[in-house]
Amino acid sequence: MQVSGLVWSLTVVGVIGLIAFDFYFHVRRAHIPSLREAAAWSAGYVGVAVLFGLAVFVFGGPDVGAEFFAAWLTEKALSVDNLFVFLVLLGSFKVPRAEQQKVLLFGIVFSLIARTGFIFLGAALINSFAWIFYLFGLILLVTAGSLLKGDDSDDRSADNVIIRMARRFVRTSEEYDGDKLFTVRDGKRVLTPMLLVMIAIGGTDILFALDSIPAVFGLTQSVYLVFTATVFSLLGLRQLYFLLDGLLDRLIYLSYGLAAILAFIGVKLILHAMHENNVPFINGGDPIDVVEISTGASLIFIVGVLVITVVASLLSPKGRAQTYVAAARRHAKEFLDIETDPKYCDEIYHRLVIEEEHLRSLPERYRARIRQESELMDLLRRAHALHERRVDAGTCFSVASRPLV
Template sequence: MPDELQVTGLGWALTIGVVLALFALDLVVGTVRPHHVGFREATAWSVFYIAVALAFGVVFGSVYGWTWGTEYFAGYIVEKSLSVDNLFVFVIIMATFAVPDEHQQKVLTFGILIALVLRAIFIALGATLLSLFSFMFLLFGLLLIWTAVQLFRHRDEDPDVEDNALVKATRRVLPVTDDYVGGKLLTHADGRRVVTPLFIVLIAIGSTDLLFALDSIPAVFGVTEEAFIVFAANAFALLGLRALFFLVKGLLDRLVYLSAGLALILAFIGVKLVLHWAHGIWPAVPEIETPFSLGFILVVLVVTTVASLIKVRRDPTATAHAGNVRARRPREERPAGDR
C-alpha cells in the first residue's frame, strides 16, 4: 500500500464537479419551486443521494484500492451519523423561528452550502496542520474526547438558539421584519433596507454549522488522514441532508439514545487519534485499524437505534434531544439583555 493516496488533478476535478452538479440540482429543487416536501419525495431523494455516495465509494475503492475505499466508507458513515445530530438542531431552529414549510427547503439548501464551504476551509486547514505538526493528532483527539464527555453529560438538553451570540448581535445591528415576506432574505420597509427572519435563520444555521465542523472534521481525520477522502466523505454526507431532514424529522424524537451513541463514537475516535500520535513516538503503542473502527461505529449506531426504539415503545413520553456541549442556564438566571 502506498504511504499516501495519489489522486490526480483530474480526479479532484471530477469529484468536485459531481459535488457541484448535485448541489446545483439540490438548489433547483429546493429554491425554484418552494413546496411542502412529502414522505414519498423525501424518501426518493434520500435513497438517490445515498446511492450516489455508495456508488462513488465503489468506484473509488475499485480504482485506488479497498484500503482507501474502506477509509472512505468509514468516514462517510461517521459524517452521516454526525449529520443526523445536525438535523436535530435544524429542527429546533425551524421550530424556534416558525419557518413556513414552503421556505424550509431554501433554508436547508443554503445551510448545506454554508456547511460545505466551512468544511472545505477546515479540511484544508486540518490537513495542513496534521502534515506539519504531528502533535495535532493529540490535540484533535483530546478535543473529541472533551466534546464526547460534554455531549454525554448534557445529552438530555438542546442547544438554545436564542442564546446564540451571532444571532443576538445580528438582531441588535440589523432591522428585522415581522414576517417572511415570501421567502426573501432582504426587502424594503419604510424606505429602508431590512432583513427578514429567514436571514436570521441562515445566520443561526451557519453559526451552528461552524460549531459542528469543529467536531466533525477532527472526527473524520481520526478515520483517515487523506484530505481527498475527508472532503468526499463530508461532501456526500452533507448533500443528502435536505431530503433526509424531511424524511426523518418526524422520527428524530424517537432516537432518545442518539446523543449518547454519538458521544461514544466521538470518544472512540478521540482515543484512536491519541493512540496514533503516541504510536509515532513509541512504536510499541498499538493503533486501531480502520476496519475495526468501521465495525465499531456501525455496531454503536445499530445498538443506539434499536435501544431507542425499544425505549420509546416502553415509554411513549420519552423524547430525544440533540445534546449540548455546555450546560444551559435557566432563563431566570440569564441577564435581562440575553432574553
C-alpha cells in the first residue's frame, strides 16, 4: 500500500490535533469523568477508527481493509491488557482519581512516540533482513507462553528499575501537590509522585511495545497501517480506563485469549519467514513451500477468540466473584489511603457498600472463601471504622450499611 507524503502529514496533524483537544477540553482541568462522559468518548474514538477502516477498505481494497481491522483489533485487545498494569501502577502510587486522567494521557503520548520509533525500526529491519520474521515469531510465542503461565515481570511493577533509579539520583517527595510535577519541601525543589508514576507508565509501555509491534507486523507490513492501527488503539484508552474500571477484573480469561492470538500471529510470522526463507542453514537458504495464513482468516480468528474470551469471562461465576472482591478491595484502599476530598470520599464509600452487597449475593462457597481473606476483611473493617469517625466529626454523610464481616 503506497501512501503519499500528504496523507502522512494529514494523519500526523490529525493525531496531534486529537491529543491537543483531549488535553485542553478534558484533561487540563482535574476532574473525575462520569460514566456517561467516558462511554461517549470511548464510543466516539471507536467510531472514528471504524470510519477510517472503512475508508481504507474503499480506497485500498478489501485485503488492505482487512489488514487494518485485524491489526487494530489486536492492538486494542493488547491495550486493554495495558489497563490492568495502569490500574496497578495508579493504585500503588496512590494517585487521586481526579488526577489520573493527566497521568494516563502522558502515558498515551509517550507510548505513541515510543511505538512510532519501534514501528520505523521494525520496518527497517524487515526491509533489510528477511529472517527477522523468525525472530518476531519467536518473541510472540514466548510472550504467549508467559501469558499462559501468568508471569508478571518486575519491570512492569510499580517498583521497576526506572523508578528505583529516579528515587536514587533525584530528590522525591512522598506527597502529591495537586497535579504539579515539582514541589518544594524543606526549602528544596523535589519531584512529586505525579512525575514518578508518569515515568513508571512510560517505562512499562516500552515493554508492551516490544510485544505489540511484532504482532501487528505479523498482520500487515504496511508502515502506515501499523502506525494508524496503533494510534487508533491508543486514542480513547484514557476514557476506556474509566469506562471499564470495575469490569477489568471481570475479564479473567483475557490473558488466555491474548496468548492464543499472539501464538497464532507468531505461527503466521514463522510460516511467512519460511515462505520467504533465505537463511543459509534452513533448507539450504531456499524458500520452503508452506501454507500461509490469509489476512481474512487472521481477522476471523482474532474476532472469534476475543468474542469467546469476553463472553466466557462475563458468564463465569468465578469472574463475577473476582470482580466484586477486587472492586471492594480497591474502593476500601481508595477510601482509606488515597482520597481526601470529602465529596468524593462519600461516593467511594457508597460504592464500597454496593460492592459489599454484591459480595453478600454470591453463593455461600464464595462468601466462605472471601471471609478467609484476612487482608480484605481488615480493609473493610478499617473502612467502616473510619467512615463512622468521619460521620461523628461531620466530614462525611451517614450511609446505611452493614459490614460484610
